[in-house]
Amino acid sequence: MPRRRGHALDLGSMKTTDSTPLSGTQYTLQHGAYTASIASVGATLRYLRRNDRDLVVPYDAEEIRPSFRGAVLAPWPNRVVDGKYSFNGAAHQLALTEPQRSHAIHGLLGWVDWTLAGQAPASVRLSASVIPQKGYPFRLEVEVLYSLDDSGLTTTITAANPGPSAAPYGASAHPYLVAGEGLVDDWTLEVPASSVLQVTEDRLIPMELTDVASSHFDFREPRLIGDTFVDHAYTGINYDDDATATVSVRASDGKGTAITFDRGCPWVQIHTADKPDPAVSRLGLAAEPMTCPPDAFNSGTDLIVLEPGASHSVGWRIHAL
Helix, strand or coil: CCCCCCCCHHHCCCCCCCCCCCCEEEEEEEEEEEEEEEEEEECEEEEEEECCEEEECCCCCCCCCCCCCCEEEEECCCCEEEEEEEEEEEEEEEECEEEEEEEECCEECCCCCCCCEEEEEEEEEEEECCCCCEECCCCCCCCCCEEEECCCCEEEEEEEECCCCEEEEECCCCEEEECCCCHHHEEEEEEEEEEEEECCCCCCCEEEEEEECCCCCCCCEEEEEECCCCCCEEEECCCCCCCEEEEEEECCCCCCCEEEECCCEEEEEEEEECHHHHHCCCEEEEEEEEECCHHHHHHHCCCCEEEECCEEEEEEEEEEC
């Protein structure tokens, strides 16, 4: 047989007409003094501003999203320890997406390019599918609705189970709130929660619930964050008369940002965003309302079980103070 000749690939002649930014398709929302940008990769809140003041830590459209900043977290938030869990008598092993701690972190949709399902000047609806796969052999159809109004930006996540079997489920998002000038150290924090989930220092494995009273985790009354480190889930939420609770950060001038959620989120993860690189450390405070705590796939605590044909919705609102 004659030998086929190889051909050198002329990379210089290869051109692309795809002008999509690295963070995905951009959707700009505007209402009154509020503007927001949603990036399709991860259905991510890329920025939120009121009168040009950043309310969350932003990033550039042509930047690969830093970690999970602003992303939707489903079908679980936070960590599944060692990526292992059992459900309905079957053992499962998820991919270890937090390799330095050997956990599966923040679900399966954080790096998916979500599809546009509807758009208006002040809102956008994106959709994505959780495909049955090794470690999570369940199909889910997930939608996120971002909507601006006079009260801020509301996020609503809805998951439906079209499959033949029940599926374990949890949801959250990962905004980093910005109070104003300076770093997290300079801001006052309020977290209306009486209990905190203690974790191991090295791998952040959940251990036990403790009372926040007389500890550095107690932010039930607003106080300066200073050099306090937090990367913990709070519960025992004190909901107001309207059945909502608000986590807030304020700068020294009294302005700030808050996230308000209802009883659909009995947990909230607070993280002071400490990073090894001082240039990007403690730029914002992660405040993540969660339907369940870390490692709920194993503990079962507040775990949602989506039966075939069932759906679940949860939401929260980020707003200026």
